Structures are given as structure tokens and as C-alpha cells.
Amino acid sequence: MLAPTSTLATELAPGSVALVGAGPGDPELLTLRAWRRLQQADVVLHDHLVGPGVIDNVAASAERICVGKSAGRHSWSQEAIGSLLVQKARAGLRVVRLKGGDPFIFGRGGEEMDVLLAHGISVEVVPGITAALGAAASLGFPLTHRDHAQSCVFVTGHLKDQRMALNWPALAQPNQTVVVYMGVTGLDTITRELQAAGLPGNTPAALIHRATCPEQRVFPTSLAALPATARDHAVRPPSLLVIGQVVRLLARHSVL
Template sequence: MKHLPLFFDLARRKVAVVGDGPKADLRANLARSAGAAVLRLHGPVTAQELRGAVAVFVATEDEATDAAAHHQAKAAGVPVNVADRPALCDFIMPAIVDRDGVVVAISTGGASPTLATVLRGRIEAMLPERLGSLVRLATTFRAQVNALIADPAGRRAFLRRLIEGPVARLALAGDEAGARRLALGELDAVRRKMTPTGIAHIVGAGPGDPDLLTLKAAQLLQEADAILHDDLVPPAVLARARRDAEIVSVGKRKGRPSWAQADIDAELVRRVRSGQTVVRLKAGDPFIFGRGGEEVDALRAAGLPWTVVPGITAALGCAASAGIPLTHRRHASAVTFVTGHGAQEGKPPAWAALAAEGHTLAIYMGASEASAVRDRLLAAGTAPSTPVAIVESGTRPEQRVSTGRLGDLPRLAAAHSGAGTAGPSLIIVGDVAAYAAASTIPALAKVS
């Protein structure tokens, strides 16, 4: 290791910055963000001016002036960093990730600042934005944990659960008050030797391509004790789960034996009460025809903690993968997501409004109700020649797209459902559906 990484407390301490321009401004701003008293020097400097500083940054961008300032800093006995001149540096500036009190420094020893910057970007993408809230939680409860749990191993286990478990997830979701309440409950459970409460995460799995999982969804799949998943969640997404997680299919498919929604709600409540971290994994987005709202109601009624992680819903993923813009300046100024089941049962959609010109319809679960969908739209005034597209298994390697006209919709849908191994299908109705036929984007490059 060429350089030893150290973190200095600069609060109210003198830091000198020599130079003008963006590089000098950046160093001055960084020092101020750490609480330093920054002295800006814009011309030739003397050792006397630099004495008493804990560090000197030089960024004049002139070789002779940089060298002179370096000489004066050495004469004053102050460590110095000269921008872009490693030979004149007593210390170097790492690439920094700052998450509200959590700081990560990345250095290549000056060999490749570009590589350090690339690594910083990757680490920033991995770290939750509200990571600082975990620091505040740990600070708040550390003394209580130390007083309550005498065994060092037990303390470490509890503090690790605090920053990795249900409490942490509430804090990272922005519910710091809820996180504090749950932490107090977990401390009380330790005091009474009870099993602490778990947490449920209602998570969108996206349209099928595992690379379209959100970062938060991927993180939770690695943290879950149990994953209760829909039948439409493909194996490639489930493969991203922690190896020892319990994976339970609670899927509901038309015409097949399946879990009732009340049973799924009860299973979620049971597992969270037993202390598990549970991911309820739903195809697409949990709040768009995913019945996630009913599961949240059940958890809320039981007084249990929960979070919701949105996913890329089928309409967005399938349309993009098929090259269909759901809105388009010349063709569609509105888009509506509607379930095809409403064509025959339940509260029916307002078909007259949906049939308006310049309106795109994304119809979920509509293949088996294609005739009813066509008839309702035709009766509401939609032209039989209106373009339609059926996207089956959108974003997946087996994706299949059929295009045609509204009048032919039942025939197109029958071609998909008659395949025997048909995947989930989405129907898109409107002028924009014609773009599917014109798309020449290679399948593997359509969504990224």
C-alpha cells in the first residue's frame, strides 16, 4: 500500500487553498464541507501565510507558481497537495463518496484518477441514498444496546440486525420515525427474550428481464429470508435471490389451482410476526394490477412494518422492448392502463373515454378476453382499422410480437393462446401500435 488512508477532523481548523479556477474551488468546497476554516490565497504565497494550517492545497495550473507554493508550504512545515503534480504531493486526493456521514474514499495512488472516478460511480450506485440515517440510528441506540446486552457477540449480532434488517429498511425508505419505533420494539423483545418482528417488502420484479430489476429490488432479494412470488415471475429473476432464501410460489393463474389472496395476506402476516424479512415479489409493479395495496392493508391492520419497491410495469417494459412509444407527439397524447378482465366481470372500464382518438390503451390480462375487448371498443366508436399489437413474454428471450387491426384482435390473440406454452401477453391499442411492425431494433438491444 503506497498511501495510508486517514480521515482527519478538520472542524474549525485552518486549511489553505492556493489558486483560482475550478480545481481550486473544488478543493476549497471539499474542505468547507468537512468544517474547515478555509483560507483562499490567489497570488504568490509566503511560508508565514501558510503556518498554522493543517493542510495546503495548491491548484494554480501554472507549473512555476505551483512549485513556488509547494516550496513555501514545505518551509512552513505543512503537508501539501498540488493538483495534477504527484511528485509535489505529500498526500493525494481520493475520489470520494459522501452519504450524509458515511464516507468512502477510493485511490489508485495517483496512477489513474480516471479509474478511481469510475469506481466511485459504481460504489455510488450500490449505496442507498439515505445511508446517513443508519448512522443516526446506530448513534441513538448504541448506548442502550451496550447497557442491555452484556455478551459482546450478542451485541454485535443485534447491531448488525439493526443496520441490515427491518429497522434499516424502514430508515432507508425514509421512515426514520417508524425505524426508531421498531428499534425500540426490538430492544424490548430482547429485554423480554421474545422474537423480534420482521418486515415485508412488496417488490416489483419488472416485466421479466432480470437486468431490469431496480437496484433496491436486487438488494432485497439478497437480504430476504423468504420470497413469496407470483407465477409470472420468471426463474431468471428468482435466480438473483440469496441462495439460502426460502422461495415460495403463491401464484394465481386463471383456470389453475392457486392461492387465494386472503391466504397470501395471512402468510405474509405470519412470517413477519415470526421475525422473517419477507419479499413479496410481483411481476411488473406491485401497485399496477398487482394487488399490492391489499397486502399493504393486511400488514397495516396487523401493525407490522412494510415497504414498497416499485418495478418497471409490463406496459412500459413490453412497449419499449417492442419499439412502441406509448405516447407520441403526432399520434397519442394520453395512455391508460386497463385490465382486460374488466371487459367481462367486475367494475367495467369507461370504454367511451378509452376509445378517444389520440389515446393509447395498454391492456393487461386481455388475451383471453380479446373478443370482449374488441366489441366494447368498437361499440364505443373506435375504428376497426385501429392498429393493435400483442407483446407476449415482453423483454424476455422468448418475446413474440404480433401486429394487426382492432377488428382482427380475437384472431391475433388466439394465435398466441393456442401455442400451448404462451407467456404473459399485453395488448396495445392505438396508432402507436403500428411502430411495432416498423421496429428493426435487435431483440437484445431493445431495452437497456
């Protein structure tokens, strides 16, 4: 099996694939390397969560294929995406797989890299700003803080077999920020299990919809009130859940 290629290359080679992080939505948060790969690509396979402003940076001559998945509606299976990446690379094209956030944080980038390397295809990974970092910067609250949180944990609320078998005691630790990706549909379970593991129901929490995008909205609440808050405001994916004392710092901002 090949190893991933170095990110020092200035050009995307024909017959290779770049797994590119599109960031949380704001096109100005693209890295320079991500922009360069979008300009060099012959074909771009992108997710639903990639903002239109980001897609606008794709070279006009490149083929654009949306292979995204959304909650409850998977238009492309992971196997089909992997097969298409292999097919396009073997045709000698310069391929970009454009993924929301960072390819290696709940983006299935590792799975796609494994498929490509197993077929002898060169792979480059271009990191992107993940949604948690984008949300914190956009709304002005830190994920870690000497007075409030000495650790930060990222977890996914959407596992491969549809279960949410997380290490609840580890997540319920004091002085910790917990960020849950894809957790909106599992709020009842998250609230129940974290409280059962010892995290107080009055722990500050927030639901953040479409972080860094023009339609960004934030809903401060508490751990116990999360399901009711989501219902009252009709919060839908893509939304990020942040739990911990750092959420109190949101109150300093006029965006609420």
C-alpha cells in the first residue's frame, strides 16, 4: 500500500487525488493550498455542506459532482464515492474531493484515503478549519479557557451503525468543553446520558446552526433544556452542539 503524499507539492499531479478541507462555510476561511487545488482540479467531488461561495473558487473548466449526504437522505453511498474517485484518478484526471470542515474530523477522509491507497492512487490531504473552530471564532467564545475548560473533546452524534454508544462518563467531566457534531437528531439521548453520567442539567450549552455562514444562528440554553430548545426554534442540521462553561462567554456578544 502507498503512503499519503507530502503536502509540499506545488501542483496536483494527474491521476492523483487531493482530499481538501473546505472549512466551515465562509469562503474566506479556505486555506491558500485549498484554493490552489481547486484551481488545478480537472474534477471536484463535493459535499452538500460545502458553501456555494467555496464552490465558486473551483476552476471554470473543472467538472463538478455533488456526492453529498444529508440527514436521512444519502444520495451516494460511501462505496460509490470511493469507486468514483478511483475511476476519475485512473482516467488520469487531477481529482479534488472537497469536504466540509476538515477531511479527517468526522469527514470520512480516512476511509476514502484507505480506498485510494489500496488501489495504488496517490493521495494528498489538505486540512481545513473544522466547524467547532469556525463557530468559536465567529461567535467569540474559546473552546478552552484557564478559568472554565482545561480540555476539549470532539465527538460525533452519528455513528456508522446509527447507535450513539459514546463514553458518557468521559464526556461528563468537569472543566471540559464537549463539541458534538451531527448531534441534533440525538439530543434526547445526549441530554439523558450526560446527566446520568453526572453532568449537571444546568451546564451551559448552545446549538449553533450553519457556523460562519450568513444564515448562522446560535441558541444558548442548558444541557437539560437542549431538546426543548431545538424543538422551540426548529433547529435542524447542519448544527453544532457545544456543552460547557465556555458557553457563558457567548453572552458578551450582540449576536444572540
